[in-house]
Amino acid sequence: MSPEGKALRADAARNRARLLDAATAQFAERGVETSLDDVAKAAGVGIGTLYRHFPTREDLVLAVYGAQIDALDARSRELATSEDPGEALREWMRGFVDFYAVKQGMVTLLRTMMDGSRSEHFAQTRETLRLAAERMLAPAIEAGVIREDVAAPELLRALGGICLTSDPRSTPPSSTLALVDLVYDGLRYGAPVAATRS
Known part of the structure; x- marks a missing residue:
């Protein structure tokens, strides 16, 4: 595995963790009013990144x-x-x-x-x-x-x-x-x- 491949996997893992943390906080605070855009924005990633992890x-x-x-x-x-x-x-x-x-x-x-x-x-x-x-x-x-x-x-x-x-x-x-x-x-x-x- 190349260093670039490892870096990409690490970035993906970090993005997924950030999305889960953001979604956890959003659901606890706003419930069903939470949108996927809200979660992506709170995680600091684009909506496309969210959909790659959670279709x-x-x-x-x-x-x-x-x-x-x-x-x-x-x-x-x-x-x-x-x-x-x-x-x-x-x-x-x-x-x-x-x-x-x-x-x-x-x-x-x-x-x-x-x-x-x-x-x-x-x-x-x-x-x-x-x-x-x-x-x-x-x-x-x-x-x-x-x-x-x-x-x-x-x-x-x-x-x-x-x-x-x-x-x-x-x-x-x-x-x-x-x-x-x-x-x-x-x-x-x-x-x-x-x-x-x-």
Whole structure:
């Protein structure tokens, strides 16, 4: 491979990353009002560059959604080895709020795609998210810092419910995080370690 070829590939990778970052911010802030022109302009590239990486609006939405899922999954792997599994779980739950702020901005588009030919893709991402939640819950349960009767789907529904009732454009992040902390405190109620200390 020539140096020129490597430089072109590096430039393309940088452009793609810039487009994903720009789209993530735009969807979180403006939701379905976001246009592809908005994204290209925010990324500092031409619309042709955007189309080379993401031929359709749906391709861009899927890429942003997938990147958010991957980030939550990667963070769960990092935090799963923490010496404080309870605090690690709490931190992951708080990070979920950022993911949902982006998802909420794309929710109309995502719902349309979930019912179409991309449904299998969403089944895979839901499974990735469930496994990430289980990865965070298991060490905390084993350490006795949260109750034993909580399952990953229940935790995800609770976090999703909080986020759905919080508009990222009008609700202060501190209010949403306070509700996340309230759910975390509920997970600790009746935990073996907490019961021993009381």
